[in-house]
Amino acid sequence: MGNILTISPHAFRGFVAVTVPLVALLALFALAVVGVAARRAPWVGSVVYGGTATVCAVVALWAGFALAGRSGAETITLPMGLPWIGAHLRADGLSAFFLLVVNFGGVTASLFGWGYERAQAGGHGSGHGHGDSGPVLPFFPLFLAGMSLVLLADDAFTFLVSWEFMSLTSWLLVLSTHREPDTSEAARLYLIMASAGTACLLLAFGLLASGAGDYQFDAIRQHAPTAGAAAMVVLLILLGAGSKAGLVPLHVWLPLAHPAAPSHVSALMSGVMTKVAIYAMVRVLFDLLGEPVWWWGGALMIVGAVTAVMGVLYALMQDDVKRLLACSTIENIGVIVIALGLALVFKASHTPVIAALALSAALLHVVNHSLFKSLLFFVAGAILTATGSRDLNRLGGLIHRMPVTAVLALIGAAAISALPPLNGFVGEWLLFQAILNAPALPEWSLKIGIAVVGAAVALAAALAAACFVRLYGIAFLGRPRSPEAAGAGEVGVAMQAGMMIPAVLCVVLGVLPTFVIRLFEPAVRAMVEAGPFDDRSYQPWIWLAPTSAIGNSYNGLIMLAAIAALSIPLVLVIHRWASDKVRWSIAWGCGHVEPDPTALSQYSASSFAQPIRRAFGGTVFNAQDRVEMPEPGDTRPARLTVRWTDPAWAYLFTPIRSAVNWLADRADVLQFLTIRSYLTLMFTALVVVLALVAVVRS
Amino acid sequence: MIDIGYDAAHLLGALVLLTSFALLYQRRLFSLLNVFTVQALALSGAAAWQAYAHDEPHLYITAILTLGLKAIAIPVALHRIIQRLHIERTVEPALGIGLTMVAGVSLVTLSILLVLPVTENATALTREDLALSLSVVLLGLLMMISRRNAVSQVVGFMSIENGLILAAVGVAGMPLVVEMSIAFSVMVAFIIFGIFLFQIRERFETLDMRKIESFRGESD
Amino acid sequence: MTPALPFVLIAPLVAALLLVLVPNWRVASWLNVGACAVTLAAALTLFTAKPAATAMLVLDAFNVTLIALTAFVGLTTSVFSASYIGHEVASGKLNPLRLRFYHAMYQAFLFTMLLALSANNLGVLWVAVEGATLTTVLMVSLYRTAASIEAAWKYFILCGVGIALALFGTILIYLAAQPVMGPGLAAMTWTRLLADSAKIEPNILNLAFVFLLIGYGTKVGLAPLHAWLPDAHAEGPTPISAVLSGLLLNVALYAVLRFKMLLAANGATMAPGPLMMVMGLSSLFLAGLMLYRRRDIKRFFAYSSIEHMGIIAFAFGIGGPLANFAGLLHMAMHSLTKSAIFYAVGHAVQAKGTQKIDGIRGLTVSHPALGWGLLAGVLAIAGLPPFGVFMSEFLLITNTFARQPLLALVLVLGILLAFGALVLRVQQICFGAPTGESHPIHGTLAPLYAHLALVLLAGLWLPGPLVAWFQTVAAMLG
């Protein structure tokens, strides 16, 4: 405990290195205080959100410069936390990259949230429970601070404190809607799952620290654990970080908790907090745990593949917009984890360049998903603000009433469906390039297994496209399914701006992906001792041509240019020389002329999913469609009801819950005994222990 | 030759143990109290004999305290209470007498098994005495378990403390502080019991624990 | 020997006698606070004193921290009680006569606990614990309701028997020591015993420890000896619940630990650790399960105390510098947090007019200051950062996992089990639409927030001297 009060050798340089985020953290805490102190003041929302946006912007910029400038990462020790080691903070490439992601998400979320809360406060909000909500302002900056702190932590204790603090604050944010019926159940499940995850991480770090004899990451790096211990750590990390990231089957809390929060918080939880979990995996598996073994990657890939496919199938089953988005987060996390697994495998087989490719795919997808998932959750928030409903079956035709939102939503949907030339596709492309390198691996099981994983990724991608065609088609296209949807109006400027920024970036990153890849190259280099573009042959900077992908290259910019070069003349030519006449009329629909006012004849969300439900759901979810068809001549509409069960609940969580209840009932008897029985208990305890002593001695 | 000191002490200790068996056996409250009085007498006798044999005058105080409190004051007071409160004079034990006896015997065996091997270097008297007192303590506990009536539970508690005193006097040179503390505690304990018996009486119109324990917390 | 120590004992004793004579309960309540303040001031000076021991009293690193803690919680609780009983009188639950008795007993109770903590003579230690039992029994039955009398009766019988067993253990210790150290006080003086512990017959020590563990363990509330604890907490006045959970349990555990040190010093005895670990884990799991079915808010938190006593017992059971450190820290944190929770609960019960959890909903909406305070307290006791309990649990779990992986898994499972119940209830209590009646809160929330601030501070930063102190004690405990 020598260095409790003294600062570590590099103190000064270290302080320079981490001082910006430190000050930022303090500022965030200050903002939280303001949020509490001035909660009645009319200006408080603007101050807190504005302040948070500014602080996050500063940190994001700082992280960006740190990455670009390849600035060294010094450790700074604060006299806090565990007495005899203090709190260690450090911002290396990896941390800086994730700091960039997190805080950028923070900027857009605060921007959107500012407008969102004002809209909620102003009349619009009433009707869907946000009317009298609990406090958001104090916890919003704290949540962001917690996430940044996780990324900066450089010893096990600080890491876990900030990790659990992150869960705690987000739990409180979820509870801000505590007046709504489902919230309390969701929040409870969330906090319990989160803490169970933390417990797993706790054990993992306990194991690592016992090897090193110290909780500092440096010490842990120095002492690689034994094979058995390492295996256990991998398992515990998969459980601990996985429960936060939403790996199947630990995902159950996610579709409940993420939607329950206010939309801008949902965006943070889904788009950003899950990434912090990914950071934890990378930090431990690539950095702290030393030389990997191939099966670690194998395990990650299997879990990831299952998660990806299951996640998107869940998403296809959902009728609630935000819940659907949360499920799609599960899918994307699965994809990222697959990429991580590949990177581990290749690192283990000493082909660092390919490992770098896979890791780049993972990190790029981290960026991409944080962008379009925030965007889509903002869109959900906009829809909620405009219509007061999150139920797909009460939406429709919004493209006419919310033109701006509709365009941005389309970008988001296209990006998350991995359509070129948007950013989602680049990530998938890199991932496939890595998958195609499977033959370079020694293990046969992996060669074949990776092919299957590739198929799973492709399946997930295609299903995701279906999922978002469904979302966009039902919500924005067609005819309104409820008066609220018919009467909706475009949202305010702040919210539009909040959506605009990530939307634009989705396009930019799709066209010029190399920029961001170069940005996190130092992080990749630190993890796998190689960069994705090492000794590349001929490409100028706009070409995405990783070494390992032999002769394969992709160029979003040229593709965009080509599309423009082809489509614009096409339009002009046709309109000039062919015809440009338009006649408006009622939809024909195979003679089904008069569009019914209730728009019930439209495909509903559940009917759209029906073919896929029939193809996959039967086996996975034992989903059952029941159609109540009225008698001929009866004018009642036919009703389609869909029932399906989540295997994770059916086979894992419900049994646990009932087991606890059963035990609790048995134990509860002890509360209602007579004094004599209690004395008997005591007496028995005494006699047993005495007998034990007698036995032990003889 | 015969060590008269040892024999006498042994005899008195055995008498205490015997009486606690008798306590287990009793069905009627008054006879219970009488047996308890006998036990207290035996105990004070043991204490006095120790004081004489080992010439430890402070043990006389113990003897007197025991005699005064346990052999006279408490039984009398309990008699009073029972008469004042018109408690039904017989109480059916919760455990069958026979079962209780068996349990008691096995407890005594256990305590002997426990004590004798571990006290090789202590004097024979101490060992005997310790074994006896341990048995008395355990039997007292058994009695508290096997009786439903508040009075008999009080008596059981008292006999546990008798066992403690027996142990204390058995060990050579035990400082006075312990006896004082015991006496003090017994006294306070008795006062409190008294308070309780009256309160319980005025609350529940009975001393049958089953009625008192109808409330077990949360049974709303 | 520093004069401060006897003074720490005399102050509450005198105050107790004095308070018997004060008829006006308002005056009495503030006299009570004053007396506690004096005691605390005296206790704080002990930190500067050198470790010392007389035939009756002892002062070392171990008990000085606990004495200070006891004095501090005693003071804050007296402040809380001063603002609490006003409402009890107003609502006709208590009359001035009873209050006179109550205040005297409060000081007497503090005296017995401080005596137990500073006693060097095992007999005195025993007397003090017995005294603590008697005083609290009387205070638990203060309301004279059927429920409170039943609870007090249960408390008295169980702890009386427990105390008796503890005395038998004490006699056995003397019996074991007497051949070595000769007859007389020496053989009952803890410091002397510790010094020559190696020479003492180990087998008798084993036997003695069994009785002492069962005896004092009853008072700690370790399962299956815990039965008295929930009802005593639930039926007594809330300030008493606060000191019971916050202080009395610690004192009893302190007694057990003293004897554990004796055994450890002997070396040839059985290891006392496993026994404590088993009882600790059983308490943890039993309490964790019981929490799910509780409908009475005070009983609920009483069970949570059992849970944490289990964790602490486990920590000391597994031993080692880190685990002991964690145990001590957890002891301190639990006292502060749990008493804080009971302050909040007391106000909540008065504000809602019921102890049933169903009647106490949406507290953060109806009484924000109280609701968020209670929430913070429960989160702290649930072991969430940035509160101090997290640090102790972190140290305990990581350290255990490094040494006994399976035990650590069991421990974590138990903690999670209880955690689930805590989250379930605290969400019902603090969130959702408020139910039932809602009176304004009487009195101050200062003690609540003072404790929370301390717990938060400890979670973020432990002062160096305190750490050094804990580390020396951890080393003593071996």
Next chain:
Amino acid sequence: MIASVIHQIVQMALVLILAPLLTGWVRLVKARLLGRRGPSLLQPYRDLARLLRKEVVLANNASWLFRSVPYVMFTAIWLAAGLVPVFTTDLALAPTADLIALIALLGTARFFLALAGMDTGTSFGGIGSSREMMIAALAEPAMLMVVFSVAVLVRTTSLAEIATYMMGGTVGLRVSLALALIALVMVAIAENARIPIDNPATHLELTMVHEAMVLEYSGRHLALIEGAAMLKLLLYAALIACVFLPWGMATPTHGNPLIGLLSFLAKLAAAGTALAVFETSIAKMRVFRVGEFLGGALLLSLLGAIFLYVSRGV
């Protein structure tokens, strides 16, 4: 460099010109196989021209998306078709996008068409879109598995490289390639809405998929969509030719583009004939059997990939 640009431009024009021809050829052969005289080979051109001149009739609640989808879709497929080497591998855009990007481009087209199907809010558009996406969900993985097995062999996904490698003749005959070929053909049939998956000629609502989506389209929009469909057919034919029988194709180093062109025409004729024969000899299957059909394709392609390891120690 200049040559590659010229080649690229030529190719863009070429696919545009040849696409209707191929469709016409298929129709003609089918008609002959059914014993009819059948329409002229140039009929598709006339249809397109007529549609282009007609006015567009839009549903009242059609949005801007509905009107822009035909252009997006046509462009995407046109670009994709332009990326597949037909007569030479020396194309300017070759490095821009590899096989995966090409598949994704087709995905883009499908995505927007499916959206357009839902825009007017009629039930039939919904039927079409949902079924189309379900089919795609299985077709795309199968396609990517084909790519995978080829790439495992050739160690690249750039079409130019694949063609060059295949022409090298070092590959020889392989089980896995045969499996991949079958899988690719099955996917092609599904993607082009041919029998047995779908029937471009039918308008029986309950069975149609592709037609249901474009039900509300008319005039120039319909022309673009039809044209896009023709391009797609050509694209798949060209793709199969390029990957599995690239012989005769020119490369930057040697070979004559003209010969490449002639050989490509021959390949197209053969492919068209084969398709016609296949379609006349089989009946359409129920929509929900499609899953099994494409699942089979997926498994075949996966099998192909695995066989590669067995047959050759890569």
